[in-house]
Amino acid sequence: MPTSENDAPLYREIAEDVRAAIASGRFSDGDRVPGENDLMKQYGVARATARQALSVLIDEGVVVAIRGSGVYVRTFRPLRRHGPRRLSRDLWGAGRAVWQADAAGGSFETDGIEVDTAPAPAYVARALGLDDRAPVVRRHRRYRLAQRPMQLATSYLPADLARGTAIAEPDTGPGGIYARLAEQGRAPAHFTEEVRVRMPTPDESRALALQRGTPVLDVLRTALTAEHTPVEFNEMTLDGSAYVLQYDFDA
Amino acid sequence: MPTSENDAPLYREIAEDVRAAIASGRFSDGDRVPGENDLMKQYGVARATARQALSVLIDEGVVVAIRGSGVYVRTFRPLRRHGPRRLSRDLWGAGRAVWQADAAGGSFETDGIEVDTAPAPAYVARALGLDDRAPVVRRHRRYRLAQRPMQLATSYLPADLARGTAIAEPDTGPGGIYARLAEQGRAPAHFTEEVRVRMPTPDESRALALQRGTPVLDVLRTALTAEHTPVEFNEMTLDGSAYVLQYDFDA
């Protein structure tokens, strides 16, 4: 048969059309794209099919649906999170960042702090070089920037380093945890970070106010002293649509 | 009213039940979980509702559906990709990795190599410190490990560095691009990487054989000489379910 011979499911073709229209610039960041009713008319399909097409784009993070309003092109305007600042590319002559990021002007607000002492989960004990279920101080909190939740973080420290210090208090004092560790002669000197990606759990979706189609970054950081003794393990979960991680290093 | 007062949509409650069953260990990696027909019977819902519940878990990357067979718990067994090896945590006394990763025993196979010269896209020109649309050599390829596609990569180099060298050939010779650059006295000495997360495009889903609910990592690396002149810009797209990135650095 002539003309279009395409065996992709209808809903995918519709999604592809909308995606192409966005990519071509017909719709830009924040623009309204055709909704369910529009697609039903334009393509002569049932509601469920139009919905499924939009669903594809929503799950890809390309658009967001707003009830009572419409479907809109999503934007990506991330914060830049630097690993080691020391070699920051900003200082180098040439070679500039690809993703423009919001100035990290405002500082983070902290939220929902929880502090307690408990036996270390296996993976935490492993990272800290402790025996399984050894006591650790656990500090959990949420970071927001201009009201928007950006990151969840849980720090674990060996309980003997924290006991009797501000580390075990909700307010850790000026300079935070690392300043308190330094006062004990245990200043962090080396860091190692493991980064991985996944889709959020429902709890995380709620806590970070994530939209469908938004992955999260897990950043697991271990801080070690100059003698390579682990002193802190920090488990962070970042809104994937809000961050770009930057790492600078030498050959 | 007494008993269960829960206003979450039905399909979410069903999804939650299945998720909890997996989390509790009732189903382990690779196990079959209740399918559409099972859920219809157990909960007395329509097919579309059962499907929607499973859809939630599929998009979260918790399970995979296999046509004609069933729905199964997904596993996560990533490769570890090191940034700077120099300070590798493997050498340190304590503090061990959290995610067990497959030994990177086998080496990568390369696939679908394309090499050409073209005007630099704006963001590439920016990263390389070139004028917009300045000529660059573009090297694209796919990496596989034991047949499984793991990563797509596109390198860009200023055309004047590549012209007349093996850099502009499909086979770059022993040591690869960096060895050729070193021969010109332009060995990379500094690296900067930007990492971000997103859901894949349909093309990437195909090229990386990704399942639904699998995000990708974009790793954008700029290599600079000791004099901080950019010599290469490498745009990598990694299967998010296949990798853990590791970065080690000093305070």
Next chain:
DNA sequence: CAGTGGTCTAGACCACGAA
């Protein structure tokens, strides 16, 4: 061949946003 998931239709009622 029976059972599974994949696509699609034609309805229904609801919650929410904007005018």
Next chain:
DNA sequence: TCGTGGTCTAGACCACTGT
């Protein structure tokens, strides 16, 4: 109030996996 997206039902036919 009207249009939007969100949930749900009760069907249908298809493609694929397994036995």
